[in-house]
Amino acid sequence: MERSISPDSVLLLKTAQAAGVTTAWDRYESQLPQCGFGETGLCCRHCLQGPCRIDPFEATGPKYGICGASADVIVARGLARSVAGGTASHSAHAKHLAHTMLKYGRGEAPDYGIKDQDKFYAVLARVGIARDGKSDQELAGELAQLALAEFSEREEPPVWLETTITPGRMEKFKRLGLIPAGLDAGVADVMHRTTNGVDADAVNILLGAIRCAIGDYTGMYLATDLSDILFGTPTPVIAGANLGTLKEDAVNVAVHGHNPVLSEVIVAQALGMEAEAKAAGAPGGINLVGICCTGHEVMMRHGIPTATNSLSQELAIVTGALDACVVDYQCIMPSLPEVAAKYHTAIITTMPIAKITGATHIEFDEKNAGEKAREVLRLAIEAYKKRDPAKMNIPPVTNDALAGISAEAVIKVLAQVNPDDPLQPLIDNIVNGNLLGVCLFAGCNDVKITQDKTFVELVKALAAENVLILCTGCAAGSFARHGLLTPAATEKYAGPGLKAVLTALGQAAGLDGPLPMALHTGSCVDNTRAASIAVALANKLEVDVSQLPVVATAPEAAMEKAVSIGTWAVAMGLPTHVGVVPPVTGSPLVVQVLTQTAKELLGGYFIVEPDPKAAVAKMVGALKERRQGLGI
Amino acid sequence: MKRLFVRPELCTGCKTCELACAVEHSRSKNLLGAMLESPPPHTRLYVEAVMASHFEVLKMPMTCRHCDPAPCIAACIPQAMHRTPDDVVTNVGGKHDCIACGMCVMMCPFGMIARAPVADGLKTTGSRIMALKCDLCPDRDVPVCATACPTGAIVFAEADEFAHQSRVRASFVLSQARAVGETTMVQAQEE
Numbered sequence: 001m002e003r004s005i006s007p008d009s010v011l012l013l014k015t016a017q018a019a020g021v022t023t024a025w026d027r028y029e030s031q032l033p034q035c036g037f038g039e040t041g042l043c044c045r046h047c048l049q050g051p052c053r054i055d056p057f058e059a060t061g062p063k064y065g066i067c068g069a070s071a072d073v074i075v076a077r078g079l080a081r082s083v084a085g086g087t088a089s090h091s092a093h094a095k096h097l098a099h100t101m102l103k104y105g106r107g108e109a110p111d112y113g114i115k116d117q118d119k120f121y122a123v124l125a126r127v128g129i130a131r132d133g134k135s136d137q138e139l140a141g142e143l144a145q146l147a148l149a150e151f152s153e154r155e156e157p158p159v160w161l162e163t164t165i166t167p168g169r170m171e172k173f174k175r176l177g178l179i180p181a182g183l184d185a186g187v188a189d190v191m192h193r194t195t196n197g198v199d200a201d202a203v204n205i206l207l208g209a210i211r212c213a214i215g216d217y218t219g220m221y222l223a224t225d226l227s228d229i230l231f232g233t234p235t236p237v238i239a240g241a242n243l244g245t246l247k248e249d250a251v252n253v254a255v256h257g258h259n260p261v262l263s264e265v266i267v268a269q270a271l272g273m274e275a276e277a278k279a280a281g282a283p284g285g286i287n288l289v290g291i292c293c294t295g296h297e298v299m300m301r302h303g304i305p306t307a308t309n310s311l312s313q314e315l316a317i318v319t320g321a322l323d324a325c326v327v328d329y330q331c332i333m334p335s336l337p338e339v340a341a342k343y344h345t346a347i348i349t350t351m352p353i354a355k356i357t358g359a360t361h362i363e364f365d366e367k368n369a370g371e372k373a374r375e376v377l378r379l380a381i382e383a384y385k386k387r388d389p390a391k392m393n394i395p396p397v398t399n400d401a402l403a404g405i406s407a408e409a410v411i412k413v414l415a416q417v418n419p420d421d422p423l424q425p426l427i428d429n430i431v432n433g434n435l436l437g438v439c440l441f442a443g444c445n446d447v448k449i450t451q452d453k454t455f456v457e458l459v460k461a462l463a464a465e466n467v468l469i470l471c472t473g474c475a476a477g478s479f480a481r482h483g484l485l486t487p488a489a490t491e492k493y494a495g496p497g498l499k500a501v502l503t504a505l506g507q508a509a510g511l512d513g514p515l516p517m518a519l520h521t522g523s524c525v526d527n528t529r530a531a532s533i534a535v536a537l538a539n540k541l542e543v544d545v546s547q548l549p550v551v552a553t554a555p556e557a558a559m560e561k562a563v564s565i566g567t568w569a570v571a572m573g574l575p576t577h578v579g580v581v582p583p584v585t586g587s588p589l590v591v592q593v594l595t596q597t598a599k600e601l602l603g604g605y606f607i608v609e610p611d612p613k614a615a616v617a618k619m620v621g622a623l624k625e626r627r628q629g630l631g632i
Numbered sequence: 633m634k635r636l637f638v639r640p641e642l643c644t645g646c647k648t649c650e651l652a653c654a655v656e657h658s659r660s661k662n663l664l665g666a667m668l669e670s671p672p673p674h675t676r677l678y679v680e681a682v683m684a685s686h687f688e689v690l691k692m693p694m695t696c697r698h699c700d701p702a703p704c705i706a707a708c709i710p711q712a713m714h715r716t717p718d719d720v721v722t723n724v725g726g727k728h729d730c731i732a733c734g735m736c737v738m739m740c741p742f743g744m745i746a747r748a749p750v751a752d753g754l755k756t757t758g759s760r761i762m763a764l765k766c767d768l769c770p771d772r773d774v775p776v777c778a779t780a781c782p783t784g785a786i787v788f789a790e791a792d793e794f795a796h797q798s799r800v801r802a803s804f805v806l807s808q809a810r811a812v813g814e815t816t817m818v819q820a821q822e823e
Contacts, residue, residue, distance in 0.1 A: 032681035033679055053646075053782060
C-alpha cells in the first residue's frame with residue numbers, strides 16, 4: 001500500500017527512511033497484524049476480572065464476558081466510551097476558551113481582548129445576556145460564566161444547544177431523552193453506564209452515546225463562538241500550504257495542536273521578534289507555519305500557511321528546517337522528541353495536561369501569555385543556530401489555498417447576490433438542480449489507508465456531481481495540500497452546475513474567478529460552522545436538517561473526536577459517511593442501529609464504506625433521496 | 633503423530649499465541665515473570681500480516697511444519713538439529729550444541745527459525761545466541777499456542793483427523809451449494 005499521495009509526504013518519507021527515522025507509518029507496520037478482537041470491538045477491559053473477549057466465529061469460543069455482557073453490549077460500551085473521549089476533548093478545548101474569557105473579564109489576561117464585537121453582541125443576544133450598558137469586559141465575564149455553567153448538571157437544556165438547532169430537532173431530542181444534563185455530565189454518564197454492571201442494553205447504551213455526542217456538538221459550537229469573539233471571526237484569506245512553506249532563510253516555527261489560545265499570542269509576538277531572528281542570522285526573520293488544527297485556526301485568521309496534517313507531523317521535522325514545534329493538545333504524537341533528537345528541532349509543550357517526555361516544557365498561562373510566547377520564540381531562534389544545512393531538505397511543493405470561509409463569511413458572500421435574503425440564492429440553486437446538495441468533509445488522516453487518497457478521490461467525484469463542498473480540519477488541510485482550495489480546481493473538477501454557482505459567488509465576492517472547489521470552513525472544532533449553515537437553511541425552509549440534501553463524510557477518520565463528531569452529525573440528521581471501518585463490526589445489532597435504525601429515529605445514519613467509488617455512489621444516492629423527499 | 637495445523641480464516645491476529653509461546657519458553661513460565669527476564673523470551677511461531685487490498689489486512693499464523701526430510705536438519709553443520717523419537721525437529725539435546733551459525737535460518741522455507749539471545753541453561757543470569765524454533769512444547773500435552781488461541785485457529789491434531797474435519801466442513805458447503813442449485817432449478821422450471 002502506498003503510504004501517501006501528498007507529494008511532500010512522499011518525498012520526506014524517503015528522506016526519513018534514509019535517515020533511519022521511524023514514523024507513524026513504520027510503527028503501524030510493526031503493529032500488524034492488529035488484534036482482531038480490538039478491531040471488531042469484541043474486547044472489554046472495563047473491570048479487573050477481564051480482559052474478556054467474544055469469539056466472533058461460530059466456533060466453541062466464548063459468547064459472553066465474565067459478567068455476562070454479550071457482544072452487542074461490549075461493542076456498544078466500547079463505542080460509547082470513544083464518544084465520551086471525543087466529547088471530553090472538545091469540551092476541554094471549549095472550557096479552556098471560557099476560562100481565558102473569564103480571565104479577560106477579570107482583567108487577568110492582558111494579551112487578550114474582544115476582537116469581534118459584532119459577533120460578541122450577536123452571541124450575547126442569542127444566549128440571552130442583556131447588555132444593559134455594561135462594559136465589554138464585564139459582559140465577557142458574564143458570557144464566560146454562562147459558558148462554564150454549560151458543563152455541569154443543569155435543569156434547563158444547554159443554552160448553546162437550544163439556541164443553535166432547529167426547533168424540530170430540539171423537540172425530537174427532548175422526546176427521545178437525548179438532551180445531556182450538562183456537557184461534562186454527558187461524559188460522566190457514559191463512563192458510569194458503561195462500567196461493569198450498569199447498562200446492559202446495547203440500544204440504550206447507544207442512546208447514551210448519542211446524548212453525550214449532542215453535548216460534544218454543544219461544546220464545539222461554544223468553542224467556535226468564543227474563539228471568534230476573542231480572536232476574530234475568520235474572513236476569506238489566501239495562505240500557503242504544504243511543507244514547502246518552510247523557509248531556508250528563516251526561523252521556522254510550527255504551531256501544532258488545536259487551541260488558538262496560545263498560537264494567537266505567538267502570532268502577535270512573532271512580529272516583534274523579527275529583529276532578534278535576523279540578528280541570529282536568519283534574514284527571513286520568523287516564519288510561522290501551522291500543523292493540524294491549531295494551524296487551521298491561525299491560517300484562517302492570519303493567513304499562516306498550513307504545513308501538514310496530523311498524520312505527517314513527524315515529516316515536518318524530517319525537513320531538517322523546522323526549528324521549533326510548539327504544541328498545545330490533541331493529535332500530537334508522543335514520538336516528536338524522538339524524531340527531533342536526530343535533528344535540531346526544539347519540541348515545546350505548553351499545557352499542564354499535555355507534557356511529553358523529552359520535550360521542553362514552557363507552561364503557558366493567560367496572565368503571562370506574551371512573555372511565554374516570546375520565551376517559546378526565543379527557544380526557536382536558539383535552535384535555528386544549531387540547524388545543520390546538510391540535513392536540510394525542504395520539499396519544493398507549495399500550493400495556495402483560500403481559507404477562512406466561516407458561516408458569517410458565507411452569508412456575507414451570499415448577501416452580495418441578494419442583500420435582503422442571503423440564503424435565497426443558495427436555496428434557488430439547490431432547487432433548480434445546479435447544486436445536487438451539500439457535503440461536509442471532516443475528520444483526520446488515518447495511517448490504515450493511503451494518506452489523502454480517499455479525500456481527494458471523493459471530493460473530485462462529488463464536485464463533478466455538483467455537490468457544494470465544505471471542509472474542516474485535516475480534510476481542509478488535505479485539500480489545501482493538493483491545490484483543491486483554489487479557483488483552478490473549480491475550473492478543472494467541478495460539474496457545470498457547481499461551477500456556475502461558484503463562479504457567480506466568486507464574482508459577487510470580487511474575485512477574478514470562481515470560489516474554490518471546497519470551502520475551508522475552519523478547524524475540526526469548527527464543524528459546527530457547517531452545521532449552523534444547514535440549520536439556517538432548514539429554518540428558512542421551515543423543515544428539519546434531516547430533510548435537507550446535506551451529507552457529511554470523514555473518509556479518513558482516526559480519532560475519538562471524529563467518532564463523537566460523526567455521532568452528533570447523525571443525531572443532527574445527516575447521512576454520515578465513514579471511510580474507515582470503526583470497531584463495531586463484532587455486533588450486527590450495533591451496526592444495524594448505526595446504519596439503519598438511526599435513520600428511522602433521527603433521520604441521520606452512518607454509511608460505512610472504505611471504497612471511494614462505492615462511497616460516492618452512496619452519498620449521491622442519499623442526496624437524491626433527500627431531494628425526492630422535498631419534491632425537488 | 634500430532635502436528636500443528638492452522639485455519640487462517642479463524643485467525644483474528646490477536647497474537648495471543650505468540651505471547652503464550654514466549655512465556656512457555658521463558659524461565660519463569662508466567663507472563664509477569666517472563667516480562668522481567670533478561671534476555672526476554674522469544675516466540676517460536678509468528679502471526680504474519682498480508683496486505684490484501686487498500687484497506688484489508690489478512691492474518692496468517694505461521695508455525696513450524698517439523699518437515700520430513702527437514703531442510704534445517706540437513707543444513708545443520710554441528711548436527712545439533714535432529715529429529716526426536718517423538719518426531720519433533722529440535723536443536724536442543726542433539727549430538728552437539730547449536731553454534732548459532734544460521735544455516736537452518738537460511739534453509740527453512742517457512743522462515744520459522746530465529747537467531748536470538750536465550751537464557752543460558754540453568755544459570756539465572758547470562759545468555760547465549762542460538763537458533764530458536766518450535767519444539768511442540770515438550771512439557772505439555774498440547775502445544776501452548778493451540779491451547780491459547782481464543783478462536784481455534786491453531787489446531788493440534790493428526791494430519792488425517794485435521795483433513796477429515798476440513799472434508800466435513802467442505803462437504804457442508806457443497807451440500808448447501810447443491811441445495812441452492814436445486815432451488816434455482818425448481819425456480820427455473822416454474823418460470
